[in-house]
Amino acid sequence: MAVDYIEENIENVFVYDDHGNNVVDDVFLDELMKEAKSAHRKKRDKAGDWGTKVHEVIEDWIKNKTEPTDLDETQQKVFKLFKEWAIKNKVKFLESEKHLWSEEMWTGGIVDLVFEMDGKKYIGDIKTSSGIYNEAFFQMGAYHLMLESMGVSDIQGYIVINLKKTGQMDMKLAENMKLNQDAFKHALGLYKIINSLK
Numbered sequence: 001m002a003v004d005y006i007e008e009n010i011e012n013v014f015v016y017d018d019h020g021n022n023v024v025d026d027v028f029l030d031e032l033m034k035e036a037k038s039a040h041r042k043k044r045d046k047a048g049d050w051g052t053k054v055h056e057v058i059e060d061w062i063k064n065k066t067e068p069t070d071l072d073e074t075q076q077k078v079f080k081l082f083k084e085w086a087i088k089n090k091v092k093f094l095e096s097e098k099h100l101w102s103e104e105m106w107t108g109g110i111v112d113l114v115f116e117m118d119g120k121k122y123i124g125d126i127k128t129s130s131g132i133y134n135e136a137f138f139q140m141g142a143y144h145l146m147l148e149s150m151g152v153s154d155i156q157g158y159i160v161i162n163l164k165k166t167g168q169m170d171m172k173l174a175e176n177m178k179l180n181q182d183a184f185k186h187a188l189g190l191y192k193i194i195n196s197l198k
Contacts, residue, residue: 002037009035050075051128054163055097055112058082058126062096062113078163082126085161085169092116100146105188111143113161120156123147127162132172136160138187141180 054075057068061083068079085091095114101107113124123140140158147155158180162170174180 006033050165054078054128055126059097062093074165074167077167078128078169081169082161082163085171089117094121100143100150102146102149104149105142105145107142107146107188109139109143109146111140111147114147114152114155121154122157122159123155124159124161127160128164129162130164132160132162132170134183137174137180138183140174141177141182141184142188144177145181145184 050072053071057066057071057075057079060066060068061079068076071079086093093113093115095111098111098114100109100111111123112126113122115122115124123143125136125140125143127136137158137160140160144155144158155177156175158174158177160172162172164170
């Protein structure tokens with residue numbers, strides 16, 4: 001990201017001196033280098049904004065059946081794919097962006113979706129990253145444990161719904177819920193140990 005930023009903006013550091021020679025302006029060069037250092041954060045934040053918007057319009061559609069009007073072309077495409085999937089599979093949404101907690105584990109979070117499909121109840125997590133990673137299932141294991149502590153039962157699987165900036169939608173199901181819950185518990189335990197050593 002830093003190299004790309006420099007390549008895109010390098011011409012801004014050249015100025016003409018009193019003799020008409022093309023020279024590097026040290027002030028602009030310093031500024032260019034500072035901006036280049038944070039180029040990756042700006043790209044990450046922009047990607048986060050894209051994903052946040054996708055989450056917002058899906059939540060609004062689930063809760064209010066509101067059709068979004070202010071999406072870019074790719075956001076509109078992935079929203080349409082999500083909506084078509086939900087309608088085709090007769091998905092019944094039970095929760096959207098629900099706040100969860102567990103006093104026993106001392107954890108909290110916000111689950112994207114709890115829904116019924118084909119007579120089974122699932123936890124769903126919408127991801128706007130480039131792929132589907134194991135950590136998403138560990139996260140849903142945590143949500144499952146918190147839901148159980150809040151009296152919600154009969155979860156039969158975890159589904160990641162990956163809405164990509166390429167305009168594609170991928171899905172992955174995990175039915176080995178205990179494995180993912182255990183992975184979360186181990187990660188939480190390690191986190192607590194590391195913090196106790198500080």
